Amino acid sequence: MSHEKDNTTEKTQIGTIYDDVYRTLTVSCSGLLLPVLNEVFGEHYTGEEYIDFSPNEHFLNRQAGEEEKRITDTSFTVHGTERKRYLFECQSRPDSSMLVRIFEYSTQIALEEGTLEGNTLRVEIPHCAILYLRSSRFTPDKLQIQINTPGGTVVFDVHAMKLQEYTIEEIFEKKLSMLIPFYIFSYEKHFEEYNTNEERLSELQAEYAKIVTHLDGLVEQERLSTYEYSMIIDMSKKVLEGIAVKYENVRKGVKEVFGGKIIETETLKNYRAGALDTKKEAAFRMHDLGMKEADIAYVLRVSISKVEE
Numbered sequence: 001m002s003h004e005k006d007n008t009t010e011k012t013q014i015g016t017i018y019d020d021v022y023r024t025l026t027v028s029c030s031g032l033l034l035p036v037l038n039e040v041f042g043e044h045y046t047g048e049e050y051i052d053f054s055p056n057e058h059f060l061n062r063q064a065g066e067e068e069k070r071i072t073d074t075s076f077t078v079h080g081t082e083r084k085r086y087l088f089e090c091q092s093r094p095d096s097s098m099l100v101r102i103f104e105y106s107t108q109i110a111l112e113e114g115t116l117e118g119n120t121l122r123v124e125i126p127h128c129a130i131l132y133l134r135s136s137r138f139t140p141d142k143l144q145i146q147i148n149t150p151g152g153t154v155v156f157d158v159h160a161m162k163l164q165e166y167t168i169e170e171i172f173e174k175k176l177s178m179l180i181p182f183y184i185f186s187y188e189k190h191f192e193e194y195n196t197n198e199e200r201l202s203e204l205q206a207e208y209a210k211i212v213t214h215l216d217g218l219v220e221q222e223r224l225s226t227y228e229y230s231m232i233i234d235m236s237k238k239v240l241e242g243i244a245v246k247y248e249n250v251r252k253g254v255k256e257v258f259g260g261k262i263i264e265t266e267t268l269k270n271y272r273a274g275a276l277d278t279k280k281e282a283a284f285r286m287h288d289l290g291m292k293e294a295d296i297a298y299v300l301r302v303s304i305s306k307v308e309e
Contacts, residue, residue: 017242018133018182021235022090025178026074027053029228035175037078037086040129040161049080054109075109075126085109085126092133102128102158103145129159133185168207172214177224180211181235184243184254195247204250208257233258283307 026033030053034045054075074088087106091098110123132139143158163179164186171179187194187204194201215232218224237258244250283296293307 017238018092019090021181021238022131023074025181025231025235026076026088029178029231030076032178032228033076033088034078036088036161036178039174039176040159041127043084045078045080049078052077052079075105085113085124087126087128088131089129090131090133094132094135094139098130099143099145099158102130102143106145125156127159128156129161131161131163133163133182134188135160135162135164168211177215177218177228177232180215180232181239183211184236184240188243191244191247191250194253195249201249201253205253205257208254212257 030051031047033051034043034047034049037043038045054077074090075086076088077083077085087102087109089098089102089105106125106128107123110125114121114123116122130143139160139162141160141162143160144155145158147154163182166174166176166179168183171177171183190200190204194204212233215224215229219226219229237255240251240254244254287293287296296307
């Protein structure tokens with residue numbers, strides 16, 4: 001019994017690592033999120049749009065007046081030619097209860113932003129999607145939630161993005177760099193072999209060397225900021241620690257490829273070391289380096305409106 005409990009705790013902790021990585025990437029590198037929306041929802045975002053992130057804590061009303069706190073992965077609004085609200089969850093394993101949680105989250109978000117006009121309550125369900133880090137041939141491309149009301153039946157789609165269906169070439173071609181930290185999931189079923197066979201491990205290292213080289217090229221072409229590059233590498237290491245916790249050689253081998261590849265601008269180093277006098281000074285310097293307002297706000301732990309001000 002104790003052993004089963006330990007395994008459950010371990011899975012929960014690892015799942016939390018992936019959730020944390022996903023939330024960190026979306027909030028701190030919001031520009032990387034737009035191509036993902038283009039891929040999943042068929043949008044045509046150009047990168048000029050503004051993303052406004054919402055609090056990820058929601059309180060669901062239960063019986064006897066009790067409230068239950070739920071934490072969503074990512075809820076945000078894209079302000080472009082039109083305003084669109086999204087709920088985008090990350091799931092490490094297919095879970096039959098995921099649709100229930102999506103329904104709870106989406107309706108609570110709709111209610112929180114609802115407007116009462118006379119005798120009419122107007123609510124808007126966000127556009128919903130799930131990023132599956134693991135999938136099988138049984139994982140659907142699209143899920144649906146059907147609501148039967150006295151006025152008729154309402155159905156809305158929940159799109160599914162399956163990481164393991166993308167090659168690294170497709171990820172770069174479609175500008176889906178946000179998926180790279182999770183790309184190691186594509187090799188998970190071979191971990192045992194990589195861990196015991198040096199030749200096979202070298203093949204994995206060679207694959208990741210190509211990925212790092214390609215990322216280097218994107219930075220040189222100014223298609224990826226040094227901050228985004230740093231976050232992708234850093235988050236890749238965190239995912240690696242979680243997924244390959246039982247495979248030491250795999251962890252060490254891939255980390256060798258990453259090496260000291262955490263690029264951090266002098267501004268960030270100086271700010272964290274206390275060398276810059278004010279957040280205002282740090283914000284100006286980060287802006288001059290080409291960092292976006294959302295990224296600056298995340299680093300300085302202030303609101304985006306404060307950065308813009």
